[in-house]
Amino acid sequence: MRPRAKLLRALGSLLLSGTCVVPGAHAQPHAPPKDTWPQRPIRIVVPFSAGGGSDMVARAFAQSLAAQLGQPIVVENKPGAATVIGTESVVRAAPDGYTLLLSSSTSFSINPALRKRLPYDPLRDLAPIAIVARTSLALVVGREAPWHSLHEVIAAARAEPGRIRYGTFGAGSGPHLAGEMISRAAGIRLQAIPYRTTGQLMVALNNNEVDLGIEVAGAVASQVQAGTMRAIAVLGRERSRTFPEVRTLAEQGLRQATFEAWFGLAAPVRTPAAVIGRLSRAVTVAAGDVEVQATLRAQGMEPISLGAAAFRTEAEDEIARYRVEAERAGLSLD
Secondary structure: OOOOHHHHHHHHHHHHOOOOOOOOOOOOOOOOOOOOOOOOOOOEEEOOOOOOHHHHHHHHHHHHHHHHHHOOEEEEEEOOOHHHHHHHHHHHOOOOOEEEEEHHHHHHEEEEEEOOOOOOOHHHHHEEEEEEEEEEEEEEEEEOOOOOOHHHHHHHHHHHOOEEEEOOOOOHHHHHHHHHHHHHHOOOEEEEEOOHHHHHHHHHHHHHOOOEEEHHHHHHHHHHOOOOOEEEEOOOOOOOOOOOOOOOOOHHHHHHOOEEEEEEEEEOOOOOOHHHHHHHHHHHHHOOOOOHHHHHOOOOOOEEEEEEHHHHHHHHHHHHHHHHHHHHHHHOOO
16 A cells, blocks of 8 residues: 555544544643523612612612623612612522622611511621722701701700701611711700601701701712702711711711711622622722722712622621610610
8 A cells, every 4th residue: 555545544544533633733622611690681679769879889880790791780779668678689589690789788787786677687698799889978957957067956956855857768777877876976866757768858858847867978969069958067987079078077076976888789698609709800890990980989989899708797897886876875676
């Protein structure tokens, strides 16, 4: 047999046996499995009405997360019972990564501190992903109110105990607890009036139905800038980007009443670790997105990305602190 014929016969045998290796090629016995999540739109439940702080944060992050994950992000507002209704709906959802919770610390630390009969335990029944933003609350008054400082409010409250009313966006919400902390620290008695939404609270304040309002700084920014109300204190550790000229509680003598709101993203417990990890990485990227940062800062919020461990520690520390504050103030929602 001629050499050429022998070579062709040998190559044919190799091809039939499946052991032929083409020069310059690399063997790839198994390609990495393709990610199977997400394959459909992801729903972020916000347990507040549209327009509030949690809603703003969810919508600011949604576009960046959708671009990274390759699926639409649908923000669903499900308010009621100081976030209990919306939060419980996520706790009961399938742990498949398609239903998430974006809420303020009301869901994660305030409710557990104030409610002994909460229908779930956020530390047990939710898987923390990341704290994605922080903000200060602001103490505001209507345009016609006679007070221009916290000192003046305290003096008026001491003169007429229980007369001054402050509005919040719900019994047991962060602003409700913050108002009680201010009352205790100042040695005064204020009357809390709950409203279902930020919009209702703003209308009530402008109509003199309440004397004070406690809200996320960004949510009242347009009203303050328009002159229809005044901010007389910010409740955070530092001055707010929204109201840099407004003094903190600490600067006005009430350091012990300092209160900061934060916003966290969580999933039902038992959501696969791979899904949690991918969401965590996507949140980190979104928090560094200049458009996301600009949107949040325009609303008086600071984008951050603190992972699951820091999230859990923050919630645990606040539950312990707020439980003590609530007991001292005689505040319970059960």
